[in-house]
């Protein structure tokens with residue numbers, strides 16, 4: 001059990017715990033995230049079917065309200081405040097401290113298997129098979145390929161092999177030292193980038209052993225990677241398509257993206273299992289999540305998001321607030337049916353750009 005201040009980075013926890021045979025049970029795709037941020041968004045990793053979300057491993061938290069009250073919350077003490085604050089987007093108060101249950105691991109290594117897939121049918125088959133024998137699974141999809149929906153499926157388990165040294169926390173291997181004047185992800189580069197990524201990983205498919213750091217946190221190996229999108233930056237669109245039969249909806253979303261002649265280099269597909277959500281506003285629920293990064297091209301990018309939103313809304317899906325900078329209020333309301341319950345726990349002294357846009361204050 002780890003007790004820490006909420007400002008501690010996940011990186012510091014992993015570096016402290018792994019050499020001692022412990023690890024965070026759930027970790028997002030970056031370790032440059034604080035414990036408070038991970039709880040406030042009830043973040044997920046690549047092992048939702050096995051370990052749920054970050055909030056599932058929080059034993060208790062201390063909430064500082066702006067009226068001076070300090071509440072200790074857990075599943076037994078102030079359980080309603082706990083449920084509202086896990087995934088509560090920082091709107092119930094400031095989380096100042098937490099107790100996390102870590103999980104034991106033999107070492108820092110993972111046994112990884114990489115496979116190429118052709119078509120979403122094959123992706124879903126691999127995801128289904130992975131649930132029984134692999135703890136981690138995630139797929140990258142080539143969303144600009146004109147033919148079948150091809151991609152790379154990566155699954156992993158903790159390895160019993162011991163590492164010669166714990167080189168956790170190695171500094172980033174690459175550095176985008178300056179912001180290019182235009183996005184490096186554009187019409188000219190997207191297809192070759194995606195094709196190269198697909199073929200490189202297809203050629204390397206099979207079994208391998210990997211340190212957890214590049215497997216869990218690939219983008220953290222490139223310092224300031226977001227600069228590749230140029231001065232206008234990018235948006236990430238991450239949605240949840242609920243239910244066990246999400247294939248045709250994923251297909252439709254990808255068709256709309258292709259028809260708009262837009263594409264993403266970082267396109268990730270994950271299947272979430274059926275589990276009780278840890279918080280009132282937790283994003284994960286049974287279904288498929290698709291996350292895509294798009295360079296910011298102003299109105300044309302927003303027009304595409306509007307089309308994707310209507311598909312998501314029509315199937316009762318939701319967008320992930322942790323990644324959001326533009327979702328319309330009605331989609332937030334329809335996507336989070338426990339929102340009304342949550343509102344009773346808001347700290348009236350706290351608002352954010354997101355709360356002002358989505359909740360009016």
Ligand SMILES: Cc1cc2nc3c(=O)[nH]c(=O)nc-3n(C[C@H](O)[C@H](O)[C@H](O)COP(=O)(O)OP(=O)(O)OC[C@H]3O[C@@H](n4cnc5c(N)ncnc54)[C@H](O)[C@@H]3O)c2cc1C
Nearest residue numbers: 006028029030033034036037040041043044089090095322
């Ligand atoms: C490269 C990359 C990969 C990612 N991969 C994943 C992934 O796989 N899965 C996933 O779920 N997410 C993922 N994320 C999103 C990330 O995990 C969340 O956005 C996380 O909340 C960021 O934490 P932070 O400490 O940077 O918080 P901030 O960005 O500073 O804050 C985010 C929100 O949390 C609230 N908050 C922060 N600290 C506290 C606190 N102490 N008390 C109360 N509220 C607080 C803030 O008010 C704000 O609403 C990824 C992000 C990046 C950049």
